[in-house]
Amino acid sequence: MPEPMSNRVTVRPATLQDCRTVWEWRNEQATRDASFNTRYIPYEEHKSWFARKLTDPHSRIFIVANAQGRGAGYVRFDLVNREATISVSIDSNERGKGYGTAAIKSAADLLLGTEPVHRVIAHIRRDNPASVAAFERAGFVLQGYTQIEGVDACEMVYEGKASAGAQPNRPQEPG
Numbered sequence: 001m002p003e004p005m006s007n008r009v010t011v012r013p014a015t016l017q018d019c020r021t022v023w024e025w026r027n028e029q030a031t032r033d034a035s036f037n038t039r040y041i042p043y044e045e046h047k048s049w050f051a052r053k054l055t056d057p058h059s060r061i062f063i064v065a066n067a068q069g070r071g072a073g074y075v076r077f078d079l080v081n082r083e084a085t086i087s088v089s090i091d092s093n094e095r096g097k098g099y100g101t102a103a104i105k106s107a108a109d110l111l112l113g114t115e116p117v118h119r120v121i122a123h124i125r126r127d128n129p130a131s132v133a134a135f136e137r138a139g140f141v142l143q144g145y146t147q148i149e150g151v152d153a154c155e156m157v158y159e160g161k162a163s164a165g166a167q168p169n170r171p172q173e174p175g
Helices: 016-027 029-034 043-055 099-114 129-137
Strands: 009-013 059-066 071-080 083-090 119-125 141-148 151-158
Touching (some): 009 099, 016 029, 016 059, 016 083, 043 059, 071 099, 099 129, 119 129, 129 151
Parallel strands (some): 083 119
Antiparallel strands (some): 059 071, 141 151
């Protein structure tokens, strides 16, 4: 029987000491290719952004560690009203081990349990089926399709226990 997701990772709030590691994860080529903003981010620009995000009351950044305690990636949430939009990056050396799904589920459950947020929204490039599958395994449900920065995207939603066991909704693909 597979190990439960909650035992696969730990999640903690990011600190300023995580700035360079998050920058490296964010600028890794496969991460950039899967992002809506694919440009390389210079470190000085990232440092300013990261410091602002850590103090922004509408932002949460979590560092995800694997079972051995090594950093495996990060999850960021942008909070607007009672919703949060999620962004995830997993270290290239940790991909394919289930940490993405575990990170998504653990961080989303933590956020829903500690913040006045009732749902988490993910926008995923339609040409990224691996990420769509990871979010589905974490309990996100496909709500439809949209465009983000001119790129076709899936919109997926997680509402915690209400989403657990829910069957994915397969909206009609646009013609």
